[in-house]
Amino acid sequence: MGAHDRRDRRRLRSADPTAGRRTAAVSEPAAADHVAVPLENAADDAAWSAAARAALAQSDAKLNKRFDQGDDVGRLLALRARAVDHVLKAAWARCIPAGAPLALFAVGGYGRGELFPHSDIDLLVLAESDAQEACHAPLARLFAMLWDAGLRASHAVRSKAQCTEAAADITALTAMSEARPLAADEAAQAALADAIAETRIWPAREYFLAKSEEQRSRHARFGDTSDNLEPNLKDGPGGLRDLHTLGWMALRSFGLRELQPLIGLGHLGVDEAAALERERRMLAKLRYGLHLVAGRAEERLRFDHQKSLAARLGFADDAQNLGVEQMMQGFYRSAAVVRRINDRLLQRFEEQFDGVADPEPLDERFELRRGYLAARDPSWPRGDIAEVFALYAVWAAHPQARGLHSHTARALAEALPSLPAYEAATPILRETFMSLLRGPQPVKTLERMARLGVLGRWLPAFALVSGRMQFDLFHVYTVDQHTLAVLRNLASFASGQPDERFAMAHEVWPRLRKPELLLLAGLFHDIAKGRGGDHSELGAIDAREFCAAHALSEADTELVAWLVEKHLLMSVTAQKQDISDPEVIHRFASAVADRVRLDYLYLLTCADIAGTSPKLWNAWKDRLLADLYTATRLALRRGLEHPVGAAERIAENRGAAAALLAAQGIAAAESDALFARMPAESFLRERPEQLAWQAASLQGAETGATVVRVRELAGHAGAFEVFVHSPDRDGLFASIVITLDRLLGLAIQQARALNGPDGTIFDSFEVVNADPRYAPGAAQIERSLAAALSGPLENIRPSRRTQPRHLRHFRIAPQIAFDVSSDGRRSVLSVVCTDRPGLLADLAHVLRTQRLRIHDARIATFGERAEDVFLISGADDRALDDPQQQVLREALQARIDGENEG
Incomplete structure (x- = not known):
């Protein structure tokens, strides 16, 4: 797997990395894992419900204690489902007459056997219309008892035909596809399976396309990023729902209840399956703990709960990072892994349905397969980073490519551990990297390198800030995502298209002698966050070493290092000092010293502020920086030895x-x-x-x-x-x-x-x-x-x-x-x-x-x-x-x- 997939880092502890997507403990838990839910024969329903409520509370308390002791989260989810199963079956036997033509199924997440502390309990009663009418009163009694017992069950009562009709809604179909019998014979199970079979509704390809679009829309609601300050563990990009989506597609397309068998079908690598299972348990533990600290079915990791959850999971502050920052970094990295593998699997499912088209050769090493860029050699890249750089060069030269082909992406991920950092690379390889920054779409190339783990291998300091959040409201993105946002802003300045948000940036950009130097400054400006000390000074040291190693001239190296060290100077001067004061302008101009530095610093400052938060950049800051830039440029033209009195x-x-008034008459x-x-x-x-x-x-x-x-x-x-x-x-x-x-x-x-x-x-x-x-x-x-x-x-x-x-x-x-x-x-x-x-x-x-x-x-x-x-x-x-x-x-x-x- 990729660098982030394999890196030894602080993670949430989980005990059983071999279990499949479905929790086997639901059907056959070990005897020692049973959590007893005793229900005595009660004289009336109220007493029964009270006893059931107390038993479930006792069971939950035991499970929560085991959670805090570090027990395997997958087993705990299964045991909680088993405890609720026991209550439901007892209630069903108490309320529904023996032999009644009704069947009870657990559906949705409960049907999957993953029952979190405050998750919904979704039920389906399968019964034909006459049976529904005859058993209306017993069913009403059943659901009232469950409610009184503290089980807020969501239920649907449907005939076979009604199940087919309801399945027109793909969400309802998905929930029913995970049905698990609680009180249902084989005939009822077969009837439900037939009601939602793909021969009746939602053939596999149409289901795949609809679910893919559903995921894209869901990601868009979260800004298409998992790096939000308050991420959604369930529905956000890279969250548990992305894993569920893969499982639903495998179930509908191949009839597989787990992802593991996809390995034998060639759709999933052993390493990919292991990574998905590891990240699933990581995310599940976060979600389980979040339910506990919130005391309700909370899926969004709000500031209200982040510190208390981190403490409950054992994360402690250290000299460099808060415990909450360590926990959040683990989440962001897990979400990134899930997204990468999710993208690969969706592409392989697409090929399964639409077939493999004839490749379109691009050169002797690379081709397009159904629009995706792929290496022609099956053994690519053979641990050679020159081959990886060649891939990115071809990718930049062919913007029509839909993305990286899944097999090539997996090969790249497997090769990451063998790729050298720049310190260990040859001068030729370093020059090749610099040629990517001087070539077409350099920022897009850096983004792609970052997303697939290559940038973190080449520049280990970048890997350290990958997924690193700062527990404040000023920085709304992780350090790596903020850095990429800054680079994207710089790319927009280079586009030649005016942006109303920036008064002068597009006019200043053409003056830059070497734009790649500004990109390097943007890449390094926050790279030392989280190390302790002044990140600007530490980052300048990193930048100087990197530039020298890549054979930049002494002047270019010093310019990049100066920009990194002083990247906050213009922002602080503009926002905290009176820039109408000639003395302030003179001091700032003296610190900048020349117009070349001023041009680079102005663009970096605009990109940095605008890339920190969508709400931080505004018209006032734009005008303030433009005024400071103009006044300083005038002062430098006049000469620092001639300050304005x-x-x-x-x-x-x-x-x-x-003169302006005269023009008005x-x-x-x-x-x-x-x-x-x-x-x-x-x-x-x-x-x-x-x-x-x-x-x-x-x-x-x-x-x-x-x-x-x-x-x-x-x-x-x-x-x-x-x-x-x-x-x-x-x-x-x-x-x-x-x-x-x-x-x-x-x-x-x-x-x-x-x-x-x-x-x-x-x-x-x-x-x-x-x-x-x-x-x-x-x-x-x-x-x-x-x-x-x-x-x-x-x-x-x-x-x-x-x-x-x-x-x-x-x-x-x-x-x-x-x-x-x-x-x-x-x-x-x-x-x-x-x-x-x-x-x-x-x-x-x-x-x-x-x-x-x-x-x-x-x-x-x-x-x-x-x-x-x-x-x-x-x-x-x-x-x-x-x-x-x-x-x-x-x-x-x-x-x-x-x-x-x-």
Whole structure:
């Protein structure tokens, strides 16, 4: 099998790796495995049900104890089914008259003999219409007794003809195909088999096609990935349902109750069968434990249960990884194995039905078989990684290939252990790998290598992060899947097709001298996650060694290593610092040093943020990075020895804004008059087009009037800039924030509060729609905000909200710190805590009640972590002294703690 199939890693313990898909213990358990369910002769049905309930509870307690002691999960599933069988048969004998023409079957998962602690108990009563009518009362009594006994049985009562009719629904057919007799003679069993026979309904090929499509649709509901933060163990890609699907297809196509006989038919390798059984037990143990910790039939591995399940299964934190991360990594790797083998088997079933078409030769070594790429030599690849690289080169050159042929995929998986890592490979092989990165579809090639285990063999450090999750809300993918998402984003930049999500990426990409260097940086940027220490520094070491080994020049090697080490620099600068400050731009430009590095770093940063979470990238971040890129490029062109001074920046911005106003027909004299009403600091901190827009907003407004203007950011639907000019009054900033948050459902990304002449304020905000289902437009925001500010501000108060479920498991101890601004006039307040809806409104409300003035705000959210920075002063427009800081710290702490408890 592949590297992940064979790798010795921490796994859930299972005792019997030889059992087939169906649990033999259901029919013939060993005597020592019997779990007694004693039912005394009860005087009435209520007493009987109570005794049955107690007996089942006792049985479950014993089984659960054995589970915690590490007993084989397959045996436990069979024993629980056996215990329920005992109750059902006793109830049937008590309620149904002897000789009645009725038969009872277990169907679905219960029929398969896999009964998890809280799984459904699906039953089928086979009876003709007259028998159904005659036994209506006994059957009603039976199901009432079962319900009272705690068995929430789902049942269907059908005649043979009704079974055939119901089987038109492929789900119903599938459930009945796994029927196991509980109280049914051979004639009843034969009747049911005949009712759903493929000669009557759903011939094998049609069944295969329908089930294949059903699986594709099911996978699509989960984003076609098993690497979700809260995966579904049963129905998600690579979950137990994928294994069940293979079993159902084998049953319908070949009449096989287990997958093992497929080996003799040539459809399944011995190693593949062993891997499927191993992963089935791994997944079954996770699901069994999940039912126990959840106390119900929970199939989704939610944050609520991940830590408690990991602890119950014996996973402990170590110096590098949390126990929950170790458990989840085991799941993700198991799901990947199931998906790989599932794909191969589906392809072999397809060939069974449609036949093997004549191959289409591509070159002397490879051909297409029914559209799938295959090696022509049956002994391929003979442990030679050069042959494997040749396969990927041909695959990249023939995008029409449907995928890798199953026999070639299996041969590749079997050869993986013999393939060398790059350190042990020859220079020629290393150059061959680099040629793949310089050839067609390099990212697609890396994805294919990763999925089939080749990349992990060539680059062992990548294998270490395969399936590695990070227990937070910032990283919604495993490290390897995040890395591949970053590479896909880079590939989209190279496509030449503009993407509205990225303002400049497609313009910058053509400037790259060697795009493969950026791909290497993307491949290595997170490769050292989970090792302890700074992953950026450790990853840079790995990247430097890899590049040197692959004969990259010293300059190219250092560029890749620098990008890996500094891959967070641009993101942190843009989101946490004031990039309108010339000093910030100068520091960043000095760290970058040249425009080549800037181009590479900008693209890597965009791809990294957008590849971390679908919700993380937004119009504000795009604009922020584009502004930082543009300002830095200008600074580098000017020369680092000639930093822009404040006076020069003000003059440039004022002149550029005046030119924009002139283009709108506003004369210079009127522009000067409008500029005189604006804060001097705004000409230092804001862009010319912002200044022109704000000045034009003041045109015609009387002194002392409140002006509210909103515009949508160009090219970014759902992102707005909000400008408020008004006479200052206590609590104004907080009132604006609360209105934007509570009334309009807008998430504030950046806020700036400047003091204008004559006691006025010039507040600006960049906001995005927090909920796409409710998306107010610019005009609606203007009207609503203006109306709110026209009344008493004290009536505008933040609403109390319940913390979302997923945030309750990621509590961050609040960190509140103070510093003094560079000019010594104001305090810099930083708040780090768990994010939640309405947090910024609550913080602003506290500042309002403390009668503090807010001059600037930087709002940054990283998953569950909020990092907000405020530039504040007291009522005297001075920095806070120690007593004032302590009072504010206590008030903020109380507000944060109080809301988190809610």
